Amino acid sequence: EPEVTQTPSHQVTQMGQEVILRCVPISNHLYFYWYRQILGQKVEFLVSFYNNEISEKSEIFDDQFSVERPDGSNFTLKIRSTKLEDSAMYFCASSAGTTPYEQYFGPGTRLTVT
Amino acid sequence: GIQVEQSPPDLILQEGANSTLRCNFSDSVNNLQWFHQNPWGQLINLFYIPSGTKQNGRLSATTVATERYSLLYISSSQTTDSGVYFCAVERGYSTLTFGKGTMLLVSP
Numbered sequence: 136e137p138e139v140t141q142t143p144s145h146q147v148t149q150m151g152q153e154v155i156l157r158c159v160p161i162s163n164h165l166y167f168y169w170y171r172q173i174l175g176q177k178v179e180f181l182v183s184f185y186n187n188e189i190s191e192k193s194e195i196f197d198d199q200f201s202v203e204r205p206d207g208s209n210f211t212l213k214i215r216s217t218k219l220e221d222s223a224m225y226f227c228a229s230s231a232g233t234t235p236y237e238q239y240f241g242p243g244t245r246l247t248v249t
Numbered sequence: 250g251i252q253v254e255q256s257p258p259d260l261i262l263q264e265g266a267n268s269t270l271r272c273n274f275s276d277s278v279n280n281l282q283w284f285h286q287n288p289w290g291q292l293i294n295l296f297y298i299p300s301g302t303k304q305n306g307r308l309s310a311t312t313v314a315t316e317r318y319s320l321l322y323i324s325s326s327q328t329t330d331s332g333v334y335f336c337a338v339e340r341g342y343s344t345l346t347f348g349k350g351t352m353l354l355v356s357p
Contacts (some may be wrong), residue, residue, distance in 0.1 A: 176349075177350060191344055240292045
């Protein structure tokens with residue numbers, strides 16, 4: 136069964152450093168998403184991406200964040216200058232964009248900022 | 250935005266017991282999904298169920314869209330069922346809004 140993959144599974148970085156989280160969505164899907172989950176809290180939406188542009192973003196997704204689809208398979212989330220409060224699990228998801236509108240989640244990248 | 254409330258927040262069961270988890274949402278939705286978050290933090294898709302009833306082994310789910318709630322049933326619970334169960338809904342065609350989850354602990 137097709138699945139969403141994410142790399143790395145765990146990333147440790149120092150405050151102020153740039154990080155890039157990578158995702159490979161399911162191949163025939165058209166909508167891509169990033170969510171994050173701070174430890175012990177609920178999962179929160181960050182951004183959705185369709186047709187090579189951001190379709191929606193939350194207030195969390197400020198100028199420190201950017202997304203890109205550099206080629207036909209990868210979908211990346213960049214954090215320009217990490218802060219301690221960026222420590223979280225980051226999930227990538229994709230959906231076909233047609234019914235059923237189910238979103239498929241990757242296994243997540245645990246980001247630790249020290 | 251849409252509100253999602255899950256109950257109970259915590260649940261402790263003996264292995265073999267049955268349980269019902271509830272998800273209430275504040276507006277009509279076109280997508281509702283149940284997830285299980287395992288101890289490694291992975292979100293496992295359980296059901297895509299904007300309406301109706303589905304079953305998968307010991308788990309089943311029912312969504313009554315007109316009354317804005319969904320139920321997740323776990324029968325004959327096992328220790329491997331432990332973890333956090335999230336309900337998430339989508340009102341438009343873009344973002345999922347998650348509830349705070351039900352933390353389930355199944356003891357042997």
